[in-house]
Amino acid sequence: MTTVDDGHISLRLKHGIHTIFMFADAQAPVSEITKELLELLSERYPEGLTTVVSPPKTMTIPANPKLAYGVLNVPNDPSRGWKRIKTGEDESSTPTACGLKNNSIVAFTFVSGLEDEDVLFEVEWPKDDDEMYDQAG
Numbered sequence: 001m002t003t004v005d006d007g008h009i010s011l012r013l014k015h016g017i018h019t020i021f022m023f024a025d026a027q028a029p030v031s032e033i034t035k036e037l038l039e040l041l042s043e044r045y046p047e048g049l050t051t052v053v054s055p056p057k058t059m060t061i062p063a064n065p066k067l068a069y070g071v072l073n074v075p076n077d078p079s080r081g082w083k084r085i086k087t088g089e090d091e092s093s094t095p096t097a098c099g100l101k102n103n104s105i106v107a108f109t110f111v112s113g114l115e116d117e118d119v120l121f122e123v124e125w126p127k128d129d130d131e132m133y134d135q136a137g
Contacts, residue, residue, distance in 0.1 A: 009095060009102040013037060015109060016051035016059070017124045024095055031091035034067050037108070051122050062110055068119045070107040071099070082107050082121040 007027060013020040020040065024033045041049065041061055048060040070082035085098045085106070100106065107121035 009100060009104070011095070011100065012103065012105045014105060014107050014123045016049050016057075016122055017053055018045075018049055024100075026096045026100075027094050029092050029094060030069070030087040030098065033095065034091055037067070038065055052124060059110065066111050066113060067108050068111045068121075069098075070109075070119070070121045072105060078123065078125050082123075084119055 007025055008023045009026045011022050011024055011033070013022055020037065022033070022037065022040075024036075038061075045061070048058040051057045051059045069085045069087060071085060072078060072080065073083050074080040085100075087093050087098060095104075107123050109119055109121050111119055
């Protein structure tokens with residue numbers, strides 16, 4: 001278990017409907033985040049991750065997974081999409097070098113190779129259910 005201190009930052013890692021809150025050492029390589037995230041995903045979601053609720057779509061965690069990470073193109077505006085984070089050769093860059101700060105929102109997706117350029121970050125954001133409010137009134 002990781003001991004959290006001032007050298008750690010909190011990350012909100014998102015894929016589909018899932019948000020994983022994780023503390024990461026700001027000076028450790030991104031590969032450490034990937035390792036911890038993959039262990040957590042395998043343990044919590046052995047059947048795969050729900051990518052879309054309607055219609056239901058699940059993504060199975062690959063046998064030898066490689067991850068790509070992305071941040072919002074425009075902070076606080078998910079409609080503008082995501083840009084991929086350059087994590088360096090073998091994910092050797094640190095979260096700080098990648099521009100991540102405390103409480104950053106980071107999307108992740110599975111890729112066939114770390115050199116894949118075109119990646120799609122599928123993230124479902126909560127939606128207001130106007131009908132729920134109409135029925136309550």
